[in-house]
Amino acid sequence: MKTQMAGLALALSLTAGAAAAQETLSLYNWGDYINPEVLTKFTEETGIAVTLDTYSSNEEMLAKIQAGATGYDIVFPSVHMNDIMLKLGLLEKTGINAHPDFKNIDPAFLRAKEDPAGEYCLPYAWGTVGIFYNEDVTGPITGWADFFAIPEKTGAKITILDDMREVLAVGLIMTGKSVNSADPAEVQAAADYILSHKAAVTAFTYEVPAMLTSGDIAAGHFFVGGNVFFTEMPNIKYIIPAEGGTMYQENICVLASAPHKENAQKFLEFYLRPEIAALNVAQQFNGTPNIPANELTPDFIRSNPNINVGPETMARLQIFEDIGAALKIYDRAWNTIRTAQ
Amino acid sequence: MDSLLEIRGARREFVTPEGDRIAALDGVDLDVGAKEFVTLLGPSGCGKTTLLRAISGFEALDGGTIRLGGADLTALPPFRRPLNTVFQSYALFGHMTVARNVGYALEVAGVPKRRREAEVAEALDKVGLSGMGARRPGQLSGGQRQRVALARAIVAKPRLLLLDEPLSALDRNLRQQMQIELKTLQDRLGIAFVFVTHDQEEALTMSDRIVVMRAGRIEQIGAPRDIYRRPRNRFVAEFIGETNLFPVTVDRVEGPTALARTAEGVELLLPAAGRKPGEAITAILRPTDFTLADKGIPGTVRSAVYLGSDLHLFVAPAAGGPEIRVTARDGQAAETGAAVHLAHDPARVHVLEGG
Amino acid sequence: MAIRRQSAILGLLLAPATLFLGVFFLLPLLIIALFSFLTPGLYGGVEWSFYHWNYGRIFGWADGIMEVFEPVYLRILWRSLSFAALTVLVTLLLCYPVAFWVSRLPERSRLFFLFLITLPFFSSLIVRLYAWLLILKPTGFLNSALMGLGLIAQPLEILYTPTAVVLGMVYVMVPFMFLPLYAAVDNLDRAQVEASMDLGANRVQTFLKVVLPQTLPGIMGGAVIVFIPSVGNFIVPDILGGAKGLMIGNLVEQQFLSARNWPFGSALSMVIMSVVLTVLLVAVTRARKTGAGHA
Ligand SMILES: Nc1ncnc2c1ncn2[C@@H]1O[C@H](COP(=O)(O)OP(=O)(O)O)[C@@H](O)[C@H]1O
């Protein structure tokens, strides 16, 4: 993916090079987390060449920025990381909320506690983490209890994410606790829940789309964005578990160290436009905080209740917050889970 | 002679990288007596090493047998053959001390440590290396390494020792000293040595018998004197020592002496026994067989090489034909350009039948 | 005077080497050592105050509130060392006979083989490990082939097991074991092998007393080059082990990239380095002694 992106970036910089002098913008984003067409369009309109680098966890991005990586203009932190970066003074105030188009943004998505009015970052996209399953093998399932029972019932394999907080969140949800609990006993109980099902889990992995397609697994814990791989496979379904699931939201933030702050500002304003946000959703299969954009997304996305979730499903979702020093409790629990035989 | 080693019809072919088949051993028969020093001599590539390796078991034969003390060795692997080898490169074990190198054969045979140590000391003593046991081969000179290799090969008291050009890496003085030592050691041990060399002087100095080889075949076997004085053919004659070869026709027979002449007209006297006038033969005379005299073959000194006690002359016969090599005693005046006569004792002429 | 000038010149001559070692080796090491005694910053990084719980968590002293001692870290370390040792053993057993076989090939085939063995270096490790994932998974090439041949009825459970991890590690490390081994085997003095047999040693004795000691430098070299990165490897257990069996390398990676605990990650690194260094020193000294040993 990364090379593909690099190729794209190269192509973009070439077209831009023809149009204008060296105006550039450097994005640092999750892998596969923006529709390349959005970038192409941005370059066409503004003449600004875009380069894209990717990361695979908030912490990886934070560690890089903290270690002094320079040259990046825009990052896409999750909400809790957005808070952390604000506390650490790593972000630039953009005043994006003063832009007339900011009215497009649903205020419910101004989740960053440190930036309640949206003076710094622009809510980018959001999604859910749930279960993909091959209905031909598993039959209908509704939530985590059904999911963990698949191996025993059918002999097929299941996987969960190789992600500390996501995995422990499943345990916390199943023991009725907040996914942001800082209580060691609650986290331990969550770890025990996962441990009691570890034997049923084949692997902690992100390889869900490929393994599900090939039939190597029957179900996997994965992000809603995985739907992009299964548009032609009606037997593969996605659910937000009945017991509850997690959601994520990333914001577009400009770094305090950004070398091209004006271009970054232009990108934020560009992304406020409903048709641009909708263009991104059409390829990414996730939600957008841009209210008018939701009306412009393709019908099969808009009508899927597991993608375009309604208020009652929304109530089952929790979002990760910065838990500060309690992270250590999670780290210990995670080590226990991963070393248990 | 009761022979210790009997080789019969040994054959070995190799395929060269170019795909040609060459016979490294082409039907070799050889007997070696129990206390004999036998040297395999011949030009490089004639099969000496192959023959030695066939005896030690590192080269399998395509045909023929090898017996030692009556027992058939042909099918035995090297480690089952009761004989040892001194390798050309010495092949000392670099990761072991001298003592452990020497005691290796006893170590692998399971000889108890105490007895082993005694025998190692004895073997080191025999080669003049007493007290060197704690050193590493890397800390020794070339000559010392040679002695370690020797001690290692004799420690198990084999009845036959094989040596493949063991002296070739030594400088000339050391080589001559080692030649004598080796010969003495062989006498003292009372075992058979099969020694490989391409150096005819070395062969002449050390051997009881010399085996001259060419292209996988034995050309002649005999005592050094025999080989030197009575080479069976031109190859042997030319390979052993310096030689003058005269292709001649017998002119007439007068009593015990016959007169023969080369095409150019150089005249030689030789023993009459068995000679018939008109017969074409090759007469051989070593450089030492000529003396500078008042009569004899007339000629001119073309060059004179001073070699310590001897003076080597190249004399062009007045009648024409190839130059004659002559060894004169130092002090005999013979400068380049001098006119000389070469006399010889007819009895010392050796005749190769059929030219 | 003269001596002082000499040492000044020597110092000047050695300066580039010292600088090189300092920048690429010593400086990072010093930073890690320093960090391992500092307080973890809440959001990564460090706070500049002394803190010994990083080691306490590993070795058995802790305040029991925010820092808890858990034997799990030592167990993970032990597990990683065992896997690394197993990797060394398997690669050695695989490469040793092959090195002999290759050293006897005609030159052209030999060069071709050496080229083949370095071929993996031309592509990314991750890509190659994903290829193994495709081979080993239940519907992968291996199982399809074996089932197609009727050798097995059910797919073999290899992927996401310790077997897959060892297989992957061995695959990654084989070239590193092979090259030093091959160099040693190729350098082996054939005449010494023959001398040994000539002196009555059978094939086993010859192997143990001559071939093995002569190739020992290659074996040690290969073992060291394979052992060190194997201890810290975290990509293979992640991709082929399904991240189920935590290795010390994963633990360190996790401290930096998700637990945001740089000092603890540094302390773990220091522990790994000390253990690996100790293991190597012991192994090398022992090997020296064996090489020099008398029988
Ligand atoms: N392993 C081998 N493969 C092919 N040819 C060989 C091999 N060993 C020896 N020969 C050939 O056999 C012939 C005799 O070799 P060798 O016994 O070593 O001769 P020498 O020791 O008299 O110099 C040579 O032509 C040599 O090239």
Ligand SMILES: [Mg+2]
């Ligand atoms: Mg030879």
